[in-house]
Amino acid sequence: MTKQEFYDLLDIETAEDFKYLENVAQYFECDDEIEFAHLAELLENLDKAETAGLIDDYFEEIMDFIPEHESEVYSLFSNIRRSLTGMIKNYEELSTAAKAAEELERFRRWYSMDSKVYLTETNGLTEKDETLRDALCDRRLEALGGDKYFYDFTEAMNYPLEEYIMTFGDMITLAEDQTESDDNSLE
Numbered sequence: 001m002t003k004q005e006f007y008d009l010l011d012i013e014t015a016e017d018f019k020y021l022e023n024v025a026q027y028f029e030c031d032d033e034i035e036f037a038h039l040a041e042l043l044e045n046l047d048k049a050e051t052a053g054l055i056d057d058y059f060e061e062i063m064d065f066i067p068e069h070e071s072e073v074y075s076l077f078s079n080i081r082r083s084l085t086g087m088i089k090n091y092e093e094l095s096t097a098a099k100a101a102e103e104l105e106r107f108r109r110w111y112s113m114d115s116k117v118y119l120t121e122t123n124g125l126t127e128k129d130e131t132l133r134d135a136l137c138d139r140r141l142e143a144l145g146g147d148k149y150f151y152d153f154t155e156a157m158n159y160p161l162e163e164y165i166m167t168f169g170d171m172i173t174l175a176e177d178q179t180e181s182d183d184n185s186l187e
Contacts, residue, residue: 052084119149
């Protein structure tokens with residue numbers, strides 16, 4: 001995929017155009033092969049705080065569709081969310097930006113291409129397997145009157161989190177963000 005094809009996929013013309021939740025969704029939900037260099041270059045040209053906020057918003061949206069009784073899946077997504085947003089907010093040098101790009105790409109491939117969730121219709125007549133992306137899409141469709149399923153996330157839980165060491169500054173920022181979020185929810 002050329003850089004122009006990558007930008008077309010994201011529906012942007014320049015890196016400065018990558019500022020909407022839809023851009024993040026188009027990236028994470030893509031199952032095409034993407035040149036790592038194009039992603040790393042894009043990240044180097046983005047506002048870190050804004051990009052981390054978009055990724056955080058994306059996770060907030062998709063995590064709403066994780067079945068209520070799947071606390072392990074929710075916990076895994078929460079940990080991935082914290083890791084990715086922390087890396088994006090805090091890379092200062094090229095090697096760390098490349099590491100953040102590597103982690104984003106690893107998540108995308110797992111979420112949209114490699115993971116496997118088993119779905120069984122509640123009437124037990126139909127079974128299928130899908131990626132996490134597609135399984136969560138089915139959960140969204142359930143809310144709109146679509147078919148209802150039982151979900152087995154067992155095989156999809158194999159996502160090794162890279163150790164991301166949070167600095168003291170990261171922890172303060174995270175605490176401030178959480179306090180701000182809590183204050184906004186009270187209004």
